[in-house]
Amino acid sequence: MNLLSQETSPYLLQHANNPVHWKAWNANSLAEAKDKNKLIIVSIGYSACHWCHVMEHESFEDQEVADVMNANFISIKVDREERPDVDAVYMKAVQILTGRGGWPLNMVTLPDGRPVWGGTYFKKEQWINALEQLQELYRSNPEKLIDYAEKLHQGIQSLRIVPNENPKTSINKEQNAGLVEKWKHNFDWEFGGMASSPKFMMPNNYHFLMRYGYQKKDNELLEFVNLTLTRMAFGGVFDTVDGGFSRYSVDNKWHVPHFEKMLYDNGQLVSLYSDAFKLTGNPLYKEVIEKTLSFVERELKNSEGGFYCALDADSLNAEKHLEEGAFYVWKTPELKSIIGEDFDLFSQVFNINSFGLWEDGNYVLIQNQSLEGIAKMNNIEVSTLENKKKIWEQKLYIEREKRSKPRLDDKCLTSWNAIMLKGFVDAYKALEDGNYLNLALQNADFIIKNLWSSEGNLFHNYKNQKSTINGYLEDYGLVIAAFISLYEVTFDEKWLLNAKQLTDYSFEHFYDEKTGFFAFTSNLDKALIVSHFETEDNVIPASNSVMAKNLFQLGIYFENSFYEKVSQRMLQNIMPGVDYPSAYSNWMDLALNYSEENRELAICGDLALEYCNKINSFYFPNVILAGTEEVSNLPLLKNRFNENETLFYLCQNKTCSAPSADFQEIISKIN
Known part of the structure; x- marks a missing residue:
């Protein structure tokens, strides 16, 4: 019996009428596999995934396939966006098995969840043959499968973080330079981005490269970032008609996109183009920001201030058949x-x-x-x-x-909402459009009201007035970062206090003292076959790199040496092993915080918010900003308010120059 009609995930609901007896990932499904001693099929995808739809049509809608799956397996469908923890574990397994990953991700496991075989997309006959062979092997020689599963399980466990046992490892401030030089060999100087296809936007890569080029006065690097951003905006990957970016380009010139539009891409790209506009004043970047945010507000915003996940790649063509890019x-x-x-x-x-x-x-x-x-x-x-x-x-x-519009994935994810919230804040900084700040504040209220429980935990998902999945580290890290960004434009200290409360909750339920990192899953949740520590930056930065940057900032705001030490330890553990810079760009960005160029600026006085807006309109990625229009007990601002004038306190490495009332003097010093 197919049980997916009981779910809220649009991806799972797409499979609710399949003849396969799908179940969702939950304790009952896993217990049934053990009770009946059946192999498990774990099939993972997401609603906007084109090849997931293809495999569904070819195999999961087919009665012959369903008969094989129903007779011998417990079949579990997983929305990777709802369950990134499950996806991460089995993605590691398929990468060990095949050397590559992607979606759909299809894995066969023992009744206890340990994987034995898997891959991505399979044609119908391949899929049937593989399942029949695995079932026959499990019937005739189960010890062989169990032995193989144990070895694969050991391989997955070996990918866990090995803690740096030398606490005196210093942060090598020159390491970034060598990594950037190595990175430059992969630059595409004709179309921007990396010299390969398909091309993903990878916003965090260009955030770092732009900041590094700016701080190190590397004009060649800044030229490359501008080339990339221009070519992306010119390309078909950006929807010039309606705004918004698709997930990636299948070619090297950003021309033909994989047509789905994801919230997390658009939130991060708005932040990136906002910073680039502040640095260059390029009107093309302003056009990209405005069109994209107009698209998000019109197509992805719900009535409560939350943001939906995605628009599908596929839509109905003139013949009323689903076709990629038809719209x-x-x-x-x-x-x-x-x-x-x-x-x-x-x-x-x-x-x-x-x-x-x-x-x-x-x-x-x-x-x-x-x-x-x-x-x-x-x-x-x-x-x-x-x-x-x-x-x-x-x-x-x-x-x-x-035309028939692409299908909408109308669930809300906490982490992705936080990314979009920060996108609106960054656009407000760059363009000073008050509507962007209002939408950011509405979204923050949506998160607090619907996704932050009275017990202190965040939920991961929201749909139909329900939140059902306990939050992951990515939810905490990205919400904390979004709340810090709201403080930077409002100077309302409730956002910092909220960020601190979530940070302390994260230490209690995610932090692993032995490794010095945060686990992806809360210690209140049932453990999977291995613990997952997310440290490699991908299209979305790793949740641990986001947390490390949060701790660096909050450590300064609250003069909290524990936060600072944990952040520094995380960076010290990661940087010596970095070889592939694009997978660690957010860590490399954090390493820049330890450079001589980093500053803290406190603005205290009646005009603090007015000057806040002016400061935020500049591209100052190396400045941590604080301020108040009244007496404040925030450690960075304590005893600094003067009701008679607005004063600027510029600090470096916890040493502050004399307060100044001259705004232009402060700008000159920062520059």
């Missing part, structure tokens, strides 16, 4: 009809030519020239072309809205 692509006759007499000029801007052609006569809009250059070639004013582009995009938007 987004265009054919030439349609474009000529919509654009009219401007079609030739439109074609120059958006490459309705061999460069912009995808497949089957479909075009994905991509730019490869500046509007200035095209305007010059056509002897028209740039402002005229800019206005035409806006009109074209509006026409395309109106026409596209008549």
Whole structure:
């Protein structure tokens, strides 16, 4: 019997009518496997995953496949976004087995959950053959499978963190330089990003590279970051019609996206483009920010101030069949009809030519020239072309809205909401649009009301007024970071106190004294087959690197030496082993906090918030900002308020220069 109709996850509900007797990951399902001594199939995916849909259609909707699975296995469907802990464990297993990972992730395990075989996407016949062979082996020679499972289990356990036993390891301030030089060999100087395909945006990589280039005055590096951000904004991976980024590009020129739009990508990219706009003033970056946030507010925001997860890659085509990208692509006759007499000029801007052609006569809009250059070639004013582009995009938007929209994953995840919250805050810093701050505050209230329990724990998910899964480290780390960012624009100390409360809860329920890191799963939750410590930065930074940066900041705000020591120990444990810089960019960013350029700035007085906005409009990634318009007991601000004037306290390594009332002098010193 298929039990997924009882779930709230859109991904699980997509499988509720399969003939496979799917169950959700829970204690009852796992107990049944042990009671009946049956192998378990753990099949992991997410609602916006194209190849997950393909395998569902080819195999899980097929009665022949279902008969094999139902007869011999306990089949468990997992939404990787709801259960990143389960996904992480079995992803390690499949990477050991096959050398690569991805979704769908399909794993066969012993009744106790230890994996024995797995992979990603399988065709129907491959899948049936593998399951039949595994079942026969388990029937005739179970000891062989058990022995193999034990060896694989040992392999997974060996990937755990090995603590640095030398507490005196110092932070090598020059290590970043060597890693950046190594990294440069992989740069694509034509289209930006890394010289490979597919291309993921990896926002944290460019946050670090931009900060490093700025602080080290490496203009070549800054040029590369700007090239990358420009090419991403020009590419089909950015939806110029409606705003928002797709998850990645399948080619090397950011042209053809994997069309799903994920909340976590868009939140981080808004933060990245906001910082880049502050540094460069590039109007293209402002356009990206505004379009993306307009898309998020219109398509992904619920009535309570929360944000939904994703829009699917697939949508119904003209024949009413699900097709990847159907909502987004265009054919030439349609474009000529919509654009009219401007079609030739439109074609120059958006490459309705061999460069912009995808497949089957479909075009994905991509730019490869500046509007200035095209305007010059056509002897028209740039402002005229800019206005035409806006009109074209509006026409395309109106026409596209008549199509069947991609399916919406309407659950809310705490960690992803926190990422988007910070995106709105960072956009407010860059553009000073009060609506962005209001939306950030609404989302913070949504998190506090619906995702933070009276017992002190965060929940991970929310849908239909229900939160059912206890929070993971990523939820705590990213909410803490979002609350710190809210403090930076409001100077409302409740956000720092909230951040501190969640941090102390994290120490109680996630911190592992032996390794010096935080486990991914709370000690209140039932343990999986191995403990997971997330330390490698990926598309989303590792939860431990996020926590380490939080502890560094909170250690300064509250003069908490314990926070500071734990953060430093985490960094000391990680940095000596870093070889692949793009997987540790958030750690490398933390290492920059120990450079000579780092500062703390406290603004105290009646005009503190006014100056706060001015400071936040500058690109100062090396400054930790605090301030108050009244007497404050926050350790960094204590005894610094003067009701007669607004004073600036600029500090470095806990040593402060004399207070100054001269704003320009402070800016000069920071610069």
